[in-house]
Amino acid sequence: MSPVHVKAVVIGGSAGSVEALTTLLSVLPEQYGIPVIAVVHLPPDSKSLLADILQPHCKLIVQEIEDKTPLLPGHVYLAPPDYHVLPESHNVLSLSAEEEVLFSRPSIDVLFETAADSFDGKVVGVVMTGANEDGARGLKKIIDAGGLGLIQDPATAYAPMMPRAAEAACPTAKLMTLSQIGEFLTHEVSSCR
Template identity: 50%
Template sequence: MNAILDPHRVQALVIGGSAGGIEALLQLLPALPADCPIPVVVLVHLPDGHYSLLPDVFAPHVALPVKEADEKEALSPGTLYFAPPGYHLLIERNRTFSLSTEPPVHYSRPAIDVLFETAADAYGPTLAALLLTGANEDGAAGLAQVTRHGGTVLVQDPAEARIPTMPLAGLRATGGQAIVLPLASLALALRALRPEER
């Protein structure tokens, strides 16, 4: 079987969402296997100046260690990271995180575009990026960058998204090269993220 997210090829997964994203992630992230061999980085738009409870919310439901990404922290396989509120989250070419207080993008900080674009530069064709439900076009330019670098691009089916604006923008930006799936199929793809059997 040719897995959508082949861990032989994919070295990192980045996921972005906005309105409706928490509910979507509660369907997706519990599917991640305990032996997931790659880092998974999640960015959800949150109000600026608020403490994020996302690691606490998801930790009981996910088999992986769950934490907020820290400045200069190296990405570790088998770890689920959440972007902290109030900062852009970047992945440097040496595959460490950095935080930025640059102006918001699409009225958002953290912005999905910033994470996706820097992750594409760091991981090239070994990156997978998934864009979920949301009410603006953040993430579309980032998906286009992942596509240009030869990465794997996935979009939640707009027909089932709580707000389809974000996935529709992602589809337009990638020129139809994105893999469009409902949440149930995306969860199956995450469940298949396991080390290769030798």
């Protein structure tokens, strides 16, 4: 199978996803050529320590997003609490404080749908563990736009509702364990920047 060429990897998760993200990111190599953008649902008033928690387990540079942060390979960009993340087609990340979507801000759907638009479908979406249905619509949009959808196998997820919803919305998406997703992103996906 020839590698899929994309401009970014977008990842979303909710309940149990800090651990899940740690597992997944620990697989990616230091010279990983594709920018990774992740939304993890956290309480809105939390001063986000997620980057500090993840960094020791990840060979890439992990940072929280500020408005208009440039997208670079070798980096993992985390959504700040209480803001949506919207990638722009010229490879910067905008933030938005507009309404919650499915009671969530940041919203996985907003990240995925915007990434599908801005990168013209050249994107991989990953839905991980979670106890709501955020991400399903966005993943479908990515696949409809020509991108690739990966879902954490619900049987292996801390909270299976989110991956199940994504699976129902996207029957063609691949189900994998977190380390398989990490391996897939490493070997089967490459940058088209």
